Amino acid sequence: MKRVLLFVMFSAVCFGQNAAVTKGLDIYNKTCGTGYCHGVGGTAGGAPRVAARGFDDAYVMQVVRLGIPHTGMPAFGTMERADLLAVVAYVDSLNGVTPPANPNLGAGPVRPKLSAEAQKGREYFADQVRGMTRCSVCHQADGLGFPVTLPLKTIPANLAELVQIKTPELETATAEGDTFPALALDKNGAQPKVYDLTTPPPVLRTFAKGSITFKADSAWKHADMLKPYSEQELELILVFLRAVSKP
Numbered sequence: 001m002k003r004v005l006l007f008v009m010f011s012a013v014c015f016g017q018n019a020a021v022t023k024g025l026d027i028y029n030k031t032c033g034t035g036y037c038h039g040v041g042g043t044a045g046g047a048p049r050v051a052a053r054g055f056d057d058a059y060v061m062q063v064v065r066l067g068i069p070h071t072g073m074p075a076f077g078t079m080e081r082a083d084l085l086a087v088v089a090y091v092d093s094l095n096g097v098t099p100p101a102n103p104n105l106g107a108g109p110v111r112p113k114l115s116a117e118a119q120k121g122r123e124y125f126a127d128q129v130r131g132m133t134r135c136s137v138c139h140q141a142d143g144l145g146f147p148v149t150l151p152l153k154t155i156p157a158n159l160a161e162l163v164q165i166k167t168p169e170l171e172t173a174t175a176e177g178d179t180f181p182a183l184a185l186d187k188n189g190a191q192p193k194v195y196d197l198t199t200p201p202p203v204l205r206t207f208a209k210g211s212i213t214f215k216a217d218s219a220w221k222h223a224d225m226l227k228p229y230s231e232q233e234l235e236l237i238l239v240f241l242r243a244v245s246k247p
């Protein structure tokens with residue numbers, strides 16, 4: 001009896017896995033496998049090869065969910081959960097790995113459910129009515145938002161610290177007779193790329209090599225980005241960021 005049960009469980013897992021890979025292949029072909037991107041079967045197109053790279057499930061999951069900031073790889077973290085698991089299962093299969101039978105989104109322990117306060121903060125973080133200075137226009141957290149900056153690492157301990165945030169990566173760029181606050185993605189490449197932060201949302205601009213110069217520092221003020229929120233709302237956003245940034 002036990003053996004039959006085990007067999008049934010085993011085939012359910014295997015069948016479930018194959019079904020996920022098949023579904024993932026379909027999603028991959030439509031979303032990731034075009035010639036501009038990773039190519040048929042992960043063999044590379046405009047973007048790198050993803051087959052036989054020795055990736056493990058946790059890595060594939062992380063990159064698909066969060067993207068790779070400052071590259072062409074977008075985040076797909078807002079995809080339907082089943083679709084996300086399926087496409088990751090497919091890329092896993094190209095690397096000879098099987099996803100864990102009980103996957104949670106992302107590597108590591110399952111995140112505990114957000115508190116009511118953190119949940120509220122999550123809504124404010126990406127709140128459309130705050131216009132172009134809602135946090136999610138420039139930051140990504142918990143699968144929400146757009147990664148103009150690198151992932152938030154140091155979450156301010158309190159409101160005062162949030163107000164005084166430093167922006168060490170910002171510079172003042174001069175190009176085409178224009179001077180503007182800039183976050184450089186690729187300063188020294190054949191075609192330097194920067195985010196122009198003059199008015200939110202940041203605009204990605206590409207220049208001819210040698211036609212743009214940079215000066216350290218910028219008069220741009222992060223504090224201005226906080227204006228559409230009340231102090232209490234900002235506190236809740238910090239609660240949210242703390243909840244999702246814990247390892």
Ligand code: HEC
Binds near residue numbers: 169
């Ligand atoms: C228009 C773009 C923009 C918006 C909107 C914005 N930020 Fe930022 N944020 C930045 C930039 C640029 C930096 C600095 C990046 C650097 O220099 O390292 C930054 C830095 C930060 C940092 C420090 C990151 C670290 O790891 O040290 C935190 C925390 C932060 N922002 C939180 C917020 C919150 C919360 C909101 C919403 C209330 C918000 N930001 C809205 C652009 C923005």
